[in-house]
Amino acid sequence: GSLEMYVDELPQMPKIYGFSMRHGHPTPVRLTIGMYQKKWKFHRDLPASTVFVFGTSAATATFPGPTIEAAQGVPLSVTWQNYLPARHILPWDPTVPTAIPRRGGVPTVVHLHGGVHPPQSDGSAFAWFTAGYRETGPAWSTPTYTYPNAQSPGVLWYHDHALGLTRANLLAGLLGAYVIRNPAVEAPLGLPCGDEFDRVLMLADRSFYADGSIYMNYTGDNPNIHPQWQPEYFGEAITVNGKAWPFLAVARRRYRFRIINTSNARFFNLSLTNGLPFTVVGSDTNYLSKPVTATSLLVSVAETFDVVVDFSQSTTSEAEVVNTAPYPYPDGDAPNDLNGKVMKFVISPAKAKDTSRLPAKLLDYVAVAEEEAVQRRYIVMYEYDDAVTGNPTHLYINGKRLEDPATETPRAGTTEVWEVINLTPDNHPLHLHLASFQATRVRGLVDEDAFKRCMEMLNDALRCDVSRHAVGEEVAVQEHEKGWKNVVKIAPGHVTTIVVKFFMVENGKPYPFDATAEPGYVYHCHIFFHSVEARKNQNQNQNQN
Ligand code: C2O
Incomplete structure (x- = not known):
């Protein structure tokens, strides 16, 4: 039941x-x-x-x-x-x-x-x-x-x-x-604050056995290759802060929610059933320069959005948080009655005192500087399927395994342009350790099938005429996703251009960094079943983690 x-x-x-x-x-x-x-x-x-x-x-x-x-x-x-x-x-x-x-x-x-x-x-x-x-x-x-x-x-x-x-x-x-x-920088912004009005929401989907134990599959999709490993995990119950479908009684005023999607593979496309929008003030450890209003919020695995919701604008006494993201994203099943619901706000009828505000300007950040880039790299996500079952057996970046020597060796404080190409059917949330990046452009691929056939044979984008394929029609990057991020959604069949800063620079000075130090840093897909391990300063790369 x-x-x-x-x-x-x-x-x-x-x-x-x-x-x-x-x-x-x-x-x-x-x-x-x-x-x-x-x-x-x-x-x-x-x-x-x-x-x-x-x-x-x-x-x-x-x-x-x-x-x-x-x-x-x-x-x-x-x-x-x-x-x-x-x-x-x-x-x-x-x-x-x-x-x-x-x-x-x-x-x-x-x-x-x-x-x-x-x-x-x-x-x-x-x-x-x-x-x-x-x-x-x-x-x-x-x-x-x-x-x-x-x-x-x-x-x-x-x-x-x-x-x-x-x-x-x-x-x-x-x-x-x-x-x-x-507080010296943030308090003047006047956003909702304090334990009651500034809250973390950690989302996680889980399935359970009747005795309460957490369910995880014991059998792989290609059990003769990987007895247990499957490329994804999707739970039926949505938990927030460790409770399945919780409720929160709120006052008729503004709240700040720091939404973190800690699921293993599930994306959330969140909205409120009473039509109240989310006002995004930040994402992935960075403020936006000004608030951006969004009626729905697509949150990939490991992505965080820092939002304000103003319940004083509610015309209803309750609002459910619902999820419409297919799983896997974007071409999987539509959410059902269970995993399509997240939590509920019960809104007090009385008008509440609210001294918080939504400022027109938040915090300015260093502008993205593509022209300062010292390197342009092509990063290709590619999935290998079993010939008989058609199920994925492994996923590599640029055909490299975790054990292979590093190919991405950026320097601290520098900027690089990465053209990230996704030849798999799923969206992969790309995460780089110790770097901040902005998605500046998303384009379709030209002649994707020819590109895939070449990848299958040569396993090397640079020998597959990558610059001819990676120039399709441009898709707009959403306003609230334009700031500095540490996770970015990489759409299938597209090339996403990210401008990467290795890594955050404070007051114009890079944080002290030894580019040769072990064990280095990784970059990977944050669907933990794909985690593409990469030791980027010396060694970068692959694999199902
Ligand atoms: Cu959130 Cu490499 O991790």
Whole structure:
């Protein structure tokens, strides 16, 4: 049977502060955060589920983990600890490159998504560790990571990034939000603020067995090649902050929501049933220069949108958040009665006092400078299918595997133009570590079939006349997607031009960066079943993660 919707109240995850106030100034602290197995109630009527979650103790760990509140410019160190048991609660597949400890345990490593930090603190897929650091991956260096927080204020998130296990570890619950604030810069904007009116919404789809355990498929689409691996995971229930289809009672005023799609493969196309729009003020850790109003919001996997909703404009007493994104996106099934619903707002009838405002201008950002680019690269996403089943067996970038030597070796502080070409049937959310980018152009492909045939034979875009194929008809980039991003949707059958800054530059100075340092940084598709691992400063590339 299915669960009744809107019976659980939307939780707020516990907050932990990445600084302490001394004489009115935020000063650095050290935090210790562990990963624990525990039980979590996703719904009033569903038995508690076994999950892997973050917390400062087993008792306080939550799904999602605590929200880390950081202060811009105040460095934070976090010691990440693994208290997970000997065995995983979900299936995993050793036929894709995977961290496999010899003595059991669940390999994990934490990546701060959107963070600008040294490579040793990036959470390389090879820097995994098991409980008590008993076994560690080849790139493991330290239990304590440093986050300088030198970048712009905004919303980030942290999640597991272990080789081949990220998809299972995320499904199990190893994720949490991380907010960087700078009151001196942000308070004058006058946006809704404080715990009650400025909230994180972490979306995640999950399916459950009747006994409450999280469902994950045990059988692959090509079981003779990959016994368990499938290219996607779609859950029937939509959870927000760890509750399936929650409700939130709101006052008739403005609220700020920091929406993070932490699903493994599901895109959301969100809208409100009472017609209220979302006013987008930022995305992926950056403010837009001015608010942009959107009646619907397409949020890819791992993408974040920072929005304001003004409930004082509501003509109804309730508003559901609904989802119309097909799965897989864009050519899959239309959402059904379950996964087409997300949560509900119950709007108080009384008019509320509201001192917040929506300023005409937000924060200015460095303009994109394509002419400063020192390199133009072609990045081709290509899917390989099984001859008999027709199902995908693997997905590579430029035909390269994770194990292959690096081909993208940008320099810190420089700008590059990447022409990202998607020859697969699905939209892939591209994520680059330690870089910010803007999508400046989306074009169709010319003679796509000939291009694919050539790729099939030569597996090399540069030998396939790429500049002839990558010049089709232009499609407009949406206004609210034009800012600096760390995830961008790459439409199938199109070439998306992104102007990439390696990486964020603060006050004109690049964050100190050693281009030769191991373990380097990756770029990948954020559908964790595709994660195309790339060590971009020395080594870049591929594969199903
Ligand atoms: Cu959100 Cu490489 O990760």
